[in-house]
Amino acid sequence: MTYKALKLSFVFTVGLASAAVAQECSPKIDDSLLTEPGKLTMAVSPTLPPMAYAESDGTLKGLRIELGVELAKRLCLEPDFISTEYATMVPGLKGGRWDVIDAGLFVTEERLKILYMIPYENLAISISTSVEGAEISSVEDLSGRRISTDIGGYAERKMRELNVDFEADGLEPMDIALFDNYATVYQALRAGQVEAAVSIDPVAKLYQETGEFTHALSGMYATPGSLSFDNLEVAEAVTAAMQEMNEDGWLPELMGTYGVSQADDGEIRLKGPNL
Structure with missing residues (x-):
């Protein structure tokens, strides 16, 4: 990851929610393990409503933002979100720029060799078209068409x-x-540069609900999305907090609110090298 890429990232706070988590309790992760003492620094891509997005005033919202705020609260830390592109997330994690990738990285065998991952959301690939655009009712209908998707992601891999x-x-x-990112993936469809956009089910569903695009295909190549880490101790602390919020019902309620199913039959397990 280049210095320029980092400079183009923006640090967001979540307004009053950030102040609310400054509790009088002992942090459950030692400062020496964190990017910034007292903070849980999370890389996000706020271009995927309803999963993560930024309002016009810069306030972050969405499932992954609510999850990150709650995790920081339970760990007695302050949440810090850094907006960045997917291509920079793993290099930035490895370079100590953030503690967690809170962007629903798809769990793959290759990633599990180098990252600690907590699968928690079940995601699948979707195909969107313009409302009066290409008639796509099967995977074969994509043959010969120009499509858009995010670089370096699971969707690109499956399309290849x-x-x-x-x-x-x-x-x-x-x-x-x-x-x-998915914002520009859909901008290409909006501008007529492509005939179909490839994203994930919640994003495609929301765009259809706005009436702007047609959710042509869904449920393709379902796979878990995760929280991802480079440090095992940080990953274990977050796993414990995730298990707690799963057991007390907070996590299932959040997932249900956004219409996203839980991965691994609702069990929270840490996966990764030698685990």
């Missing part, structure tokens, strides 16, 4: 794998346009 399948079946591959 689908292209291999298309070519093996004698079908024309998709022309895949890559963008830094």
